[in-house]
Amino acid sequence: MKVEVQSTELDAVLEVRTGRVADDRGFFAETHSVEMWRQAGFEAEFVQDNLSKSRQGTLRGMHFQIAPHAMGKLVRCVQGAVFDVAVDLRAGSATYGKWVGRELTGDGDLCLWIPEGFAHGFLALEDETLVHYKCTDMHAPETERALHYADPDVGIEWPIEPSIVTQKDAEAPRLVDVEPSV
Template identity: 65%
Template sequence: MEVRIEPTEIESVLEVHTGRVEDERGSFSESYSAEMWSRAGFKEIFLQDNLSRSSRGTLRGMHYQINPAGMGKLVRCVSGAIFDVAVDLRQNSQTFGQWVGRELAGTSGLSLWVPVGFAHGFVALEENSLVHYKCTAIHTPAAERAIHYRDPRLGIEWPIEPTIVSAKDEEAPLFDQAEMNFN
Protein backbone atom coordinates (compact mmCIF):
# COMPACT_ATOMS: atom_id res chain seq x y z
CA MET A 1 0.00 0.00 0.00
CA GLU A 2 1.17 3.50 -0.75
CA VAL A 3 1.08 6.53 1.47
CA ARG A 4 0.04 10.00 0.33
CA ILE A 5 1.34 13.04 2.21
CA GLU A 6 -0.47 16.38 2.06
CA PRO A 7 0.48 19.66 3.73
CA THR A 8 -1.74 21.48 6.21
CA GLU A 9 -1.99 25.19 6.89
CA ILE A 10 1.07 24.95 9.14
CA GLU A 11 4.42 23.92 7.71
CA SER A 12 5.64 20.56 9.03
CA VAL A 13 2.22 19.34 10.27
CA LEU A 14 1.13 16.85 7.63
CA GLU A 15 -1.85 14.75 6.66
CA VAL A 16 -0.79 11.15 6.10
CA HIS A 17 -3.26 9.16 3.98
CA THR A 18 -2.92 5.38 3.84
CA GLY A 19 -4.85 3.02 1.61
CA ARG A 20 -7.75 0.90 2.73
CA VAL A 21 -9.12 -2.26 1.16
CA GLU A 22 -12.70 -3.30 1.89
CA ASP A 23 -14.51 -6.52 1.08
CA GLU A 24 -17.16 -8.80 2.57
CA ARG A 25 -14.86 -9.60 5.51
CA GLY A 26 -14.44 -5.96 6.51
CA SER A 27 -11.42 -3.80 5.81
CA PHE A 28 -7.64 -3.81 5.91
CA SER A 29 -5.15 -0.96 6.00
CA GLU A 30 -1.46 -0.70 6.66
CA SER A 31 -1.09 2.10 9.18
CA TYR A 32 2.72 2.15 9.24
CA SER A 33 5.77 0.49 7.77
CA ALA A 34 9.35 1.71 8.10
CA GLU A 35 9.86 1.31 4.35
CA MET A 36 6.73 3.30 3.51
CA TRP A 37 7.73 6.01 6.02
CA SER A 38 11.24 6.25 4.53
CA ARG A 39 9.96 6.37 0.93
CA ALA A 40 7.73 9.29 1.92
CA GLY A 41 10.87 11.18 2.99
CA PHE A 42 10.66 10.86 6.76
CA LYS A 43 13.81 10.28 8.78
CA GLU A 44 12.16 10.10 12.20
CA ILE A 45 12.35 6.84 14.14
CA PHE A 46 9.54 5.83 16.46
CA LEU A 47 10.48 4.72 19.97
CA GLN A 48 7.11 4.30 21.68
CA ASP A 49 3.50 3.55 20.73
CA ASN A 50 0.56 4.75 22.83
CA LEU A 51 -3.14 3.88 22.79
CA SER A 52 -5.90 5.85 24.47
CA ARG A 53 -9.62 5.15 24.61
CA SER A 54 -11.90 8.11 25.31
CA SER A 55 -15.58 8.76 25.87
CA ARG A 56 -17.37 11.37 23.77
CA GLY A 57 -16.45 14.85 25.00
CA THR A 58 -13.15 13.78 26.56
CA LEU A 59 -10.39 16.30 25.94
CA ARG A 60 -6.73 15.32 26.17
CA GLY A 61 -4.23 18.14 25.71
CA MET A 62 -2.56 20.35 24.85
CA HIS A 63 0.58 18.33 25.65
CA TYR A 64 4.24 18.43 24.63
CA GLN A 65 7.71 17.61 25.93
CA ILE A 66 10.46 20.23 26.03
CA ASN A 67 13.86 19.53 24.48
CA PRO A 68 15.97 17.48 24.65
CA ALA A 69 13.01 15.11 25.12
CA GLY A 70 10.89 16.72 22.37
CA MET A 71 8.42 14.26 20.88
CA GLY A 72 6.91 13.97 17.40
CA LYS A 73 3.68 11.99 17.03
CA LEU A 74 1.96 10.19 14.19
CA VAL A 75 -1.67 10.21 15.35
CA ARG A 76 -4.38 7.90 14.01
CA CYS A 77 -7.91 7.25 15.21
CA VAL A 78 -8.46 3.49 15.06
CA SER A 79 -12.17 3.54 15.95
CA GLY A 80 -14.63 6.29 16.70
CA ALA A 81 -13.66 9.85 15.80
CA ILE A 82 -11.65 12.74 17.24
CA PHE A 83 -10.87 16.34 16.43
CA ASP A 84 -7.06 16.43 16.55
CA VAL A 85 -5.14 19.70 17.08
CA ALA A 86 -1.50 20.80 16.82
CA VAL A 87 -0.23 24.19 18.07
CA ASP A 88 3.06 25.61 16.77
CA LEU A 89 5.48 26.28 19.66
CA ARG A 90 8.54 27.01 17.50
CA GLN A 91 9.52 30.55 18.51
CA ASN A 92 11.25 31.30 15.18
CA SER A 93 8.35 30.02 13.08
CA GLN A 94 6.09 32.30 11.04
CA THR A 95 3.16 30.29 12.41
CA PHE A 96 4.24 30.47 16.08
CA GLY A 97 1.11 30.30 18.26
CA GLN A 98 -1.17 29.15 15.44
CA TRP A 99 -3.11 25.89 15.41
CA VAL A 100 -4.36 23.40 12.87
CA GLY A 101 -7.06 20.79 13.43
CA ARG A 102 -8.37 17.77 11.55
CA GLU A 103 -11.11 15.26 12.17
CA LEU A 104 -9.62 11.77 12.32
CA ALA A 105 -11.98 8.80 12.18
CA GLY A 106 -11.52 5.06 12.34
CA THR A 107 -12.95 4.77 8.85
CA SER A 108 -10.89 7.51 7.17
CA GLY A 109 -7.34 6.17 6.83
CA LEU A 110 -6.10 9.67 7.73
CA SER A 111 -3.33 10.26 10.26
CA LEU A 112 -1.79 13.54 11.38
CA TRP A 113 1.97 14.01 11.70
CA VAL A 114 2.69 16.37 14.61
CA PRO A 115 6.45 17.06 14.74
CA VAL A 116 8.65 18.10 17.66
CA GLY A 117 7.93 21.70 18.59
CA PHE A 118 4.14 21.40 18.67
CA ALA A 119 1.61 20.95 21.45
CA HIS A 120 -0.91 18.21 20.68
CA GLY A 121 -4.40 17.42 21.88
CA PHE A 122 -7.79 16.14 20.83
CA VAL A 123 -11.43 15.92 21.80
CA ALA A 124 -13.33 12.65 21.28
CA LEU A 125 -16.32 13.11 18.97
CA GLU A 126 -17.73 9.61 19.54
CA GLU A 127 -17.99 7.11 22.39
CA ASN A 128 -15.05 4.73 22.78
CA SER A 129 -12.77 6.59 20.40
CA LEU A 130 -9.51 4.65 20.21
CA VAL A 131 -6.42 6.68 19.31
CA HIS A 132 -3.02 5.23 18.41
CA TYR A 133 0.04 7.41 18.35
CA LYS A 134 3.55 6.52 17.35
CA CYS A 135 6.09 8.67 19.21
CA THR A 136 9.65 9.69 18.34
CA ALA A 137 10.67 9.89 22.02
CA ILE A 138 9.84 8.01 25.17
CA HIS A 139 7.50 9.54 27.71
CA THR A 140 9.63 11.69 30.01
CA PRO A 141 7.60 13.05 32.95
CA ALA A 142 10.25 15.67 33.86
CA ALA A 143 9.98 17.15 30.34
CA GLU A 144 6.16 17.07 30.17
CA ARG A 145 4.43 20.40 29.64
CA ALA A 146 0.95 21.56 28.65
CA ILE A 147 -0.95 24.61 27.45
CA HIS A 148 -4.55 25.31 28.44
CA TYR A 149 -6.94 24.03 25.79
CA ARG A 150 -9.20 27.09 26.14
CA ASP A 151 -6.46 29.72 25.89
CA PRO A 152 -8.13 32.75 24.23
CA ARG A 153 -4.86 33.71 22.53
CA LEU A 154 -4.94 30.40 20.63
CA GLY A 155 -8.69 30.44 19.97
CA ILE A 156 -8.93 26.72 19.21
CA GLU A 157 -12.37 26.02 17.75
CA TRP A 158 -13.37 22.72 19.33
CA PRO A 159 -16.32 21.27 17.35
CA ILE A 160 -18.01 20.00 20.53
CA GLU A 161 -17.90 21.19 24.10
CA PRO A 162 -15.29 19.22 26.09
CA THR A 163 -17.11 17.62 29.04
CA ILE A 164 -14.41 15.37 30.52
CA VAL A 165 -11.07 17.05 31.20
CA SER A 166 -8.36 16.01 33.66
CA ALA A 167 -7.47 18.34 36.54
CA LYS A 168 -3.96 18.53 35.08
CA ASP A 169 -5.27 19.81 31.75
CA GLU A 170 -7.69 22.24 33.44
CA GLU A 171 -4.78 23.68 35.44
CA ALA A 172 -2.35 23.98 32.50
CA PRO A 173 -0.83 27.44 31.99
CA LEU A 174 -1.83 29.79 29.22
CA PHE A 175 0.31 29.96 26.08
CA ASP A 176 2.15 33.13 27.17
CA GLN A 177 3.14 31.55 30.52
CA ALA A 178 4.11 28.12 29.15
CA GLU A 179 7.71 26.94 29.05
CA MET A 180 8.93 26.35 25.48
CA ASN A 181 12.40 25.78 24.07
CA PHE A 182 11.83 25.13 20.38
CA ASN A 183 13.42 27.20 17.59
Protein backbone atom coordinates in the same frame (compact mmCIF):
# COMPACT_ATOMS: atom_id res chain seq x y z
CA MET B 1 0.72 0.42 0.22
CA LYS B 2 1.60 3.92 -0.84
CA VAL B 3 1.54 6.70 1.74
CA GLU B 4 0.02 10.01 0.63
CA VAL B 5 1.27 13.14 2.39
CA GLN B 6 -0.32 16.59 2.19
CA SER B 7 0.58 19.89 3.83
CA THR B 8 -1.68 21.68 6.30
CA GLU B 9 -2.00 25.34 7.23
CA LEU B 10 1.05 24.92 9.47
CA ASP B 11 4.27 23.91 7.76
CA ALA B 12 5.64 20.67 9.20
CA VAL B 13 2.22 19.40 10.39
CA LEU B 14 1.08 16.96 7.73
CA GLU B 15 -2.00 14.99 6.74
CA VAL B 16 -0.96 11.40 6.10
CA ARG B 17 -3.08 8.76 4.39
CA THR B 18 -1.86 5.18 4.55
CA GLY B 19 -4.60 3.72 2.35
CA ARG B 20 -6.86 0.71 2.72
CA VAL B 21 -7.85 -2.26 0.62
CA ALA B 22 -11.54 -3.09 1.11
CA ASP B 23 -13.57 -6.14 0.16
CA ASP B 24 -16.55 -8.15 1.45
CA ARG B 25 -14.64 -9.10 4.60
CA GLY B 26 -13.92 -5.49 5.60
CA PHE B 27 -10.56 -3.84 4.94
CA PHE B 28 -6.82 -4.28 5.32
CA ALA B 29 -4.41 -1.42 6.02
CA GLU B 30 -0.66 -1.48 6.44
CA THR B 31 -0.10 1.08 9.19
CA HIS B 32 3.64 0.90 9.72
CA SER B 33 6.76 -0.24 7.95
CA VAL B 34 10.14 1.43 7.89
CA GLU B 35 10.21 1.23 4.09
CA MET B 36 6.74 2.75 3.74
CA TRP B 37 7.74 5.80 5.80
CA ARG B 38 11.13 6.13 4.08
CA GLN B 39 9.45 6.23 0.66
CA ALA B 40 7.08 8.92 1.95
CA GLY B 41 10.07 11.04 3.01
CA PHE B 42 9.74 10.56 6.77
CA GLU B 43 13.03 10.64 8.63
CA ALA B 44 11.36 10.00 11.99
CA GLU B 45 12.15 6.88 13.97
CA PHE B 46 9.23 5.73 16.08
CA VAL B 47 10.25 4.33 19.47
CA GLN B 48 6.97 4.16 21.43
CA ASP B 49 3.32 3.48 20.61
CA ASN B 50 0.42 4.70 22.77
CA LEU B 51 -3.28 3.84 22.75
CA SER B 52 -5.99 5.76 24.56
CA LYS B 53 -9.70 5.10 25.00
CA SER B 54 -12.01 8.05 25.65
CA ARG B 55 -15.65 8.84 26.21
CA GLN B 56 -17.40 11.52 24.15
CA GLY B 57 -16.43 14.99 25.36
CA THR B 58 -13.07 13.89 26.78
CA LEU B 59 -10.32 16.39 26.07
CA ARG B 60 -6.71 15.25 26.28
CA GLY B 61 -4.17 18.03 25.86
CA MET B 62 -2.57 20.23 24.92
CA HIS B 63 0.64 18.33 25.73
CA PHE B 64 4.26 18.44 24.59
CA GLN B 65 7.72 17.48 25.78
CA ILE B 66 10.76 19.75 25.75
CA ALA B 67 14.37 18.86 24.88
CA PRO B 68 16.10 16.57 25.38
CA HIS B 69 12.92 14.50 24.95
CA ALA B 70 10.93 16.60 22.47
CA MET B 71 8.53 14.26 20.72
CA GLY B 72 6.90 13.98 17.31
CA LYS B 73 3.66 12.01 16.97
CA LEU B 74 1.82 10.25 14.18
CA VAL B 75 -1.82 10.19 15.33
CA ARG B 76 -4.53 7.85 14.07
CA CYS B 77 -8.09 7.25 15.27
CA VAL B 78 -8.85 3.52 15.12
CA GLN B 79 -12.41 3.65 16.49
CA GLY B 80 -14.89 6.48 16.95
CA ALA B 81 -13.88 10.05 16.09
CA VAL B 82 -11.69 12.84 17.46
CA PHE B 83 -10.91 16.43 16.65
CA ASP B 84 -7.10 16.35 16.68
CA VAL B 85 -5.17 19.61 17.17
CA ALA B 86 -1.58 20.83 16.95
CA VAL B 87 -0.35 24.24 18.17
CA ASP B 88 2.96 25.65 16.92
CA LEU B 89 5.32 26.36 19.84
CA ARG B 90 8.55 26.53 17.83
CA ALA B 91 10.79 29.42 18.79
CA GLY B 92 11.01 31.95 15.96
CA SER B 93 8.30 30.29 13.86
CA ALA B 94 6.17 32.57 11.68
CA THR B 95 3.14 30.54 12.82
CA TYR B 96 3.99 30.50 16.55
CA GLY B 97 0.78 30.18 18.59
CA LYS B 98 -1.33 29.17 15.56
CA TRP B 99 -3.25 25.91 15.46
CA VAL B 100 -4.48 23.35 12.98
CA GLY B 101 -7.17 20.75 13.59
CA ARG B 102 -8.56 17.77 11.72
CA GLU B 103 -11.32 15.28 12.39
CA LEU B 104 -9.87 11.78 12.45
CA THR B 105 -12.21 8.79 12.38
CA GLY B 106 -11.96 5.05 12.76
CA ASP B 107 -13.70 4.72 9.39
CA GLY B 108 -11.04 6.74 7.55
CA ASP B 109 -7.34 6.46 6.84
CA LEU B 110 -6.37 10.05 7.68
CA CYS B 111 -3.56 10.47 10.21
CA LEU B 112 -1.90 13.65 11.45
CA TRP B 113 1.89 14.01 11.72
CA ILE B 114 2.75 16.43 14.52
CA PRO B 115 6.50 17.07 14.74
CA GLU B 116 8.60 18.17 17.68
CA GLY B 117 7.88 21.73 18.79
CA PHE B 118 4.08 21.46 18.69
CA ALA B 119 1.57 20.99 21.50
CA HIS B 120 -0.89 18.19 20.76
CA GLY B 121 -4.36 17.36 22.00
CA PHE B 122 -7.66 15.89 20.94
CA LEU B 123 -11.34 15.92 21.81
CA ALA B 124 -13.32 12.67 21.58
CA LEU B 125 -16.44 13.22 19.47
CA GLU B 126 -17.92 9.77 20.16
CA ASP B 127 -18.00 7.26 23.01
CA GLU B 128 -15.54 4.37 22.93
CA THR B 129 -13.06 6.37 20.84
CA LEU B 130 -9.63 4.76 20.44
CA VAL B 131 -6.62 6.83 19.40
CA HIS B 132 -3.28 5.26 18.52
CA TYR B 133 -0.15 7.34 18.17
CA LYS B 134 3.42 6.55 17.31
CA CYS B 135 6.06 8.64 19.11
CA THR B 136 9.62 9.62 18.21
CA ASP B 137 10.79 9.68 21.84
CA MET B 138 9.92 7.92 25.05
CA HIS B 139 7.53 9.41 27.58
CA ALA B 140 9.69 11.49 29.95
CA PRO B 141 7.60 13.04 32.77
CA GLU B 142 10.36 15.48 33.74
CA THR B 143 10.09 17.13 30.30
CA GLU B 144 6.27 17.15 30.07
CA ARG B 145 4.63 20.51 29.53
CA ALA B 146 1.12 21.66 28.67
CA LEU B 147 -0.75 24.56 27.08
CA HIS B 148 -4.29 25.47 28.13
CA TYR B 149 -6.78 24.00 25.66
CA ALA B 150 -9.07 27.05 25.83
CA ASP B 151 -6.46 29.83 25.72
CA PRO B 152 -8.17 32.75 23.93
CA ASP B 153 -4.81 33.85 22.49
CA VAL B 154 -4.66 30.55 20.58
CA GLY B 155 -8.40 30.33 19.87
CA ILE B 156 -8.86 26.64 19.15
CA GLU B 157 -12.38 26.11 17.79
CA TRP B 158 -13.44 22.82 19.36
CA PRO B 159 -16.47 21.35 17.53
CA ILE B 160 -18.19 20.41 20.81
CA GLU B 161 -17.74 21.68 24.35
CA PRO B 162 -15.23 19.55 26.28
CA SER B 163 -17.02 17.92 29.23
CA ILE B 164 -14.27 15.69 30.68
CA VAL B 165 -10.97 17.47 31.38
CA THR B 166 -8.33 16.52 33.95
CA GLN B 167 -7.42 19.04 36.61
CA LYS B 168 -3.88 19.11 35.19
CA ASP B 169 -5.16 20.11 31.74
CA ALA B 170 -7.67 22.59 33.18
CA GLU B 171 -4.85 24.32 35.07
CA ALA B 172 -2.32 24.33 32.21
CA PRO B 173 -0.63 27.68 31.46
CA ARG B 174 -1.62 30.04 28.69
CA LEU B 175 0.57 30.70 25.67
CA VAL B 176 2.07 33.87 27.18
CA ASP B 177 3.41 31.75 30.05
CA VAL B 178 4.78 28.89 27.92
CA GLU B 179 8.40 28.99 26.77
CA PRO B 180 8.86 28.33 23.05
CA SER B 181 9.94 24.78 22.25
CA VAL B 182 12.74 23.19 20.20
